[in-house]
Amino acid sequence: MKATKADVASVLFPAIYRRQVLVLLLLHPGRKLHVREISRLTGTTAGTMNKELTRLHEAGLLDRERVGNQVHYSANRSHPIYPELAGILRKTVGIADVLIEAIAPIVDEVELSFIYGSVARGSETAGSDVDLLVVGSVDFGAAVDALHGVEKRLGREVNPKVYTQREWNSKRKAGDSFVTEILKGPKILLVGEIDEPRKPGRNKS
Amino acid sequence: MSLENLVGISLEKVTPSKQTVSRLLEAASRHISDAKVEQVSMETRFGSAYTAIRMLADAGLHAHGYRTLASRPGHHQTAIQTLSHTFGLESAALIRLDALRRQRNVAEYEGDTVPRSALVECIRQAEVLSAVATNWLKANRPDLH
Numbered sequence: 476m477k478a479t480k481a482d483v484a485s486v487l488f489p490a491i492y493r494r495q496v497l498v499l500l501l502l503h504p505g506r507k508l509h510v511r512e513i514s515r516l517t518g519t520t521a522g523t524m525n526k527e528l529t530r531l532h533e534a535g536l537l538d539r540e541r542v543g544n545q546v547h548y549s550a551n552r553s554h555p556i557y558p559e560l561a562g563i564l565r566k567t568v569g570i571a572d573v574l575i576e577a578i579a580p581i582v583d584e585v586e587l588s589f590i591y592g593s594v595a596r597g598s599e600t601a602g603s604d605v606d607l608l609v610v611g612s613v614d615f616g617a618a619v620d621a622l623h624g625v626e627k628r629l630g631r632e633v634n635p636k637v638y639t640q641r642e643w644n645s646k647r648k649a650g651d652s653f654v655t656e657i658l659k660g661p662k663i664l665l666v667g668e669i670d671e672p673r674k675p676g677r678n679k680s
Numbered sequence: 681m682s683l684e685n686l687v688g689i690s691l692e693k694v695t696p697s698k699q700t701v702s703r704l705l706e707a708a709s710r711h712i713s714d715a716k717v718e719q720v721s722m723e724t725r726f727g728s729a730y731t732a733i734r735m736l737a738d739a740g741l742h743a744h745g746y747r748t749l750a751s752r753p754g755h756h757q758t759a760i761q762t763l764s765h766t767f768g769l770e771s772a773a774l775i776r777l778d779a780l781r782r783q784r785n786v787a788e789y790e791g792d793t794v795p796r797s798a799l800v801e802c803i804r805q806a807e808v809l810s811a812v813a814t815n816w817l818k819a820n821r822p823d824l825h
Binding site: 604613614615616618619620623632634635636637638639642646651653654 | 772775776779782783786791792793795796797798800801804
């Protein structure tokens with residue numbers, strides 16, 4: 476098992492339901508959901524979820540609002556740690572989590588992978604693609620096939636850039652403007668390390 | 681969805697002609713050959729292979745009596761999606777073709793570089809599609825081939 480950012484998530488948020496509900500509400504600010512919807516989306520019982528939601532509300536992280544005979548929950552965006560917490564979630568269990576799972580079947584052929592562009596910057600709009608860099612021996616078609624399945628779940632298209640290790644290294648060395656720009660910009664790391672690609676030199680193709 | 685349902689939305693009707701089908705098929709072959717020229721950039725080679733795919737998709741529509749409304753946004757996407765109706769492509773192939781269309785968009789409009797992997801896949805898909813188109817025409821519309 477390769478060390479990924481998902482491991483950080485399970486250390487920081489060991490309670491899986493709490494993690495799920497935080498992603499659901501904090502990464503979709505403005506979204507108001509009632510208990511039964513939340514439990515359906517996270518695959519929990521309403522009773523378990525209700526306890527979780529009550530605690531998060533008491534801690535001030537969620538707003539609660541009564542609408543008719545339903546109780547709606549949403550992110551409390553004015554909480555002092557909201558921006559940081561949402562940032563941590565985005566970089567750990569949010570999109571990254573889903574993508575790590577998606578690339579698991581091809582991960583042995585991947586040396587380095589990270590999200591760049593608007594999603595990594597946190598400036599994505601409703602129509603933004605997820606820009607994903609993949610360095611390794613995996614072929615483009617196989618990467619597309621692996622990623623296609625999660626597009627519906629993410630509500631976004633995933634656009635992979637697949638480089639071989641050699642191609643990536645030579646572009647880096649040559650100061651290619653596209654590569655320089657994505658290396659300078661914000662990234663969400665999924666596999667490998669930026670400065671030391673895993674098993675350097677293995678991939679000579 | 682049927683092709684007829686898209687008339688006026690993203691397609692219009694045309695009268696199929698053997699000349700047009702042949703012209704598109706021949707142009708697609710030239711584009712595939714050009715995509716293999718090592719002396720030019722990855723982006724140019726990729727663009728050429730992608731154009732071949734689009735021409736083959738257009739040939740499929742033409743053989744059925746349609747063409748895309750080029751004035752509408754997304755006419756490349758339409759041409760690719762209709763391949764399931766025109767040449768009977770499986771959704772697995774459409775997924776890869778559509779991914780290539782998106783690679784082409786970021787290369788063309790945002791100046792992204794094209795990795796070799798995308799070029800290799802684009803040429804492979806163009807060659808497969810070329811064979812599929814030829815076989816389909818032979819079997820279903822020999823009068824147009």
